[in-house]
Amino acid sequence: MPFNFLATSTAPVVVIAIYLGLLLGLAMMSKFLFRGTSTDYFVASRSIGPFMLLMSVFGTTMTAFALVGSTGKAFERGVGTYGLMASSSGLIHAACFFLIGIKLWSFGKKYGYVTQIQFFRDRFESKAIGYLLFPILVLLVIPYLMIGVIGAGKTIMGVTGPKGKAPGMFPELFKSTDGAVPVELTGLVICLVVLCYIFAGGSRAAAWANTFQTIVFMVMGLLAFYLISDRLGGLGAAIAQANDAHLVRDVSGPDGKVGVPKLMFLTYMLIPLSVGMFPHLFQHWLTARSAKSFRLTVIAHPICIMIVWVP
Numbered sequence: 001m002p003f004n005f006l007a008t009s010t011a012p013v014v015v016i017a018i019y020l021g022l023l024l025g026l027a028m029m030s031k032f033l034f035r036g037t038s039t040d041y042f043v044a045s046r047s048i049g050p051f052m053l054l055m056s057v058f059g060t061t062m063t064a065f066a067l068v069g070s071t072g073k074a075f076e077r078g079v080g081t082y083g084l085m086a087s088s089s090g091l092i093h094a095a096c097f098f099l100i101g102i103k104l105w106s107f108g109k110k111y112g113y114v115t116q117i118q119f120f121r122d123r124f125e126s127k128a129i130g131y132l133l134f135p136i137l138v139l140l141v142i143p144y145l146m147i148g149v150i151g152a153g154k155t156i157m158g159v160t161g162p163k164g165k166a167p168g169m170f171p172e173l174f175k176s177t178d179g180a181v182p183v184e185l186t187g188l189v190i191c192l193v194v195l196c197y198i199f200a201g202g203s204r205a206a207a208w209a210n211t212f213q214t215i216v217f218m219v220m221g222l223l224a225f226y227l228i229s230d231r232l233g234g235l236g237a238a239i240a241q242a243n244d245a246h247l248v249r250d251v252s253g254p255d256g257k258v259g260v261p262k263l264m265f266l267t268y269m270l271i272p273l274s275v276g277m278f279p280h281l282f283q284h285w286l287t288a289r290s291a292k293s294f295r296l297t298v299i300a301h302p303i304c305i306m307i308v309w310v311p
Contacts, residue, residue, distance in 0.1 A: 012159045013169065019216075020193050026208045030201025041202035042114035048207050048287040050296040056207040057284050057297055058304045059214035061093060061275065063144065064151020067217065070309070080260040084268050086309040090302030092272035098298045100276045101285040105294070108286040116282045137279045144278070152190055153183030203287055218307055 039045055048056065066085075074081040104119065113119045116137065121130035160169040161180035168179020176182075197205040275281055288294060 016156070020189070022212065023193055023209055024196055026212060027197030027200040027205050030197070030205035030208055033204060034201060039112070039114055040204070042283065043108070043286040044202070044204040044207060046109060046287060047204075047289055048284075048293065049289050050293045052207055052211050053284065053288050053293050054297045054300055054304070055211035055214040056287075057097070057281065058301055059210035060278075060281050060284060061089070062214070062217070062308065064148045066308070068151045068155060069147075077260050080265075082309055084260050084265055086305050088269045089272045090305040092269070093275050093305075094298050094301045096273070096276045097285075097294055097301065101297075102291050102294050104282065105285050105288050105291060113286065116279050137277075140277070141279055144280075149187040149190055150183065153186040156181050156186040157183055203283060207284070207287060214304075218304070221308055 034040060035045060037045070070081060070085060073085070077084070107113060107119060111122065113122075117130045117134055120133055121127055157177065157180045162168045162178045168174065168177065170181065171179035174180060174182055197209055201208070
């Protein structure tokens with residue numbers, strides 16, 4: 001039997017299939033609105049409103065490291081990880097959106113820019129800089145995308161893998177991984193789904209997909225936090241259980257010290273500045289309907305980060 005119905009609940013596979021199906025459905029809907037122009041494909045005819053701009057920009061900045069890897073970082077360094085990554089990102093990202101994003105949107109609206117390369121080529125009056133930046137920006141995006149693909153693959157592998165003595169969900173299909181869906185297969189499926197909705201609807205489909213996914217992981221994150229704390233007897237009871245008797249590792253970090261070193265904290269504050277050069281985020285800025293559309297993003301972006309990271 002290729003599918004192990006007895007050992008593992010089928011719910012995860014059903015939920016994931018429905019989720020991917022909804023994304024493809026959004027792609028088909030956005031395709032009907034496509035106007036057949038490069039402006040519509042690359043920047044959705046500059047029609048994205050405040051809420052969708054917030055959701056698409058925020059969802060774009062939340063990588064697999066933010067949603068999955070940060071948990072391991074918090075396990076290593078403690079609650080200081082929130083200050084190390086989330087708080088600085090919330091403040092600096094919002095500042096970049098306000099100081100850089102709005103200005104770049106106005107240039108795009110005025111001169112008809114639909115790509116990041118067009119702006120830099122005109123700004124420095126050099127075609128050569130466009131040829132230079134293109135491979136650099138592509139190389140910048142590749143590891144960013146791979147983090148997401150690998151993170152999703154690792155998560156699905158864990159969900160479908162063995163639970164105690166019970167085998168994984170697909171014991172006959174994936175013997176090498178004890179019945180768990182391989183990371184490579186998950187990555188392939190995700191890439192195909194993303195390619196489908198990007199080719200079908202361009203930046204409009206990407207904005208819709210980001211909005212849908214951002215709402216899902218924010219709502220599900222809060223729901224999971226509530227259910228887990230409730231099963232533990234409430235937040236107070238959960239905190240009370242966090243005593244030395246339940247330690248699973250030494251309190252100190254790999255360098256023998258507790259918490260986040262000052263120099264590390266300082267250097268991490270520079271990392272969020274990179275948001276101004278992310279090609280995919282730059283593209284979302286150009287899709288805004290007006291400068292006023294940035295208002296909600298600037299104000300609510302730090303709040304959204306808090307909602308995702310604090311639980």
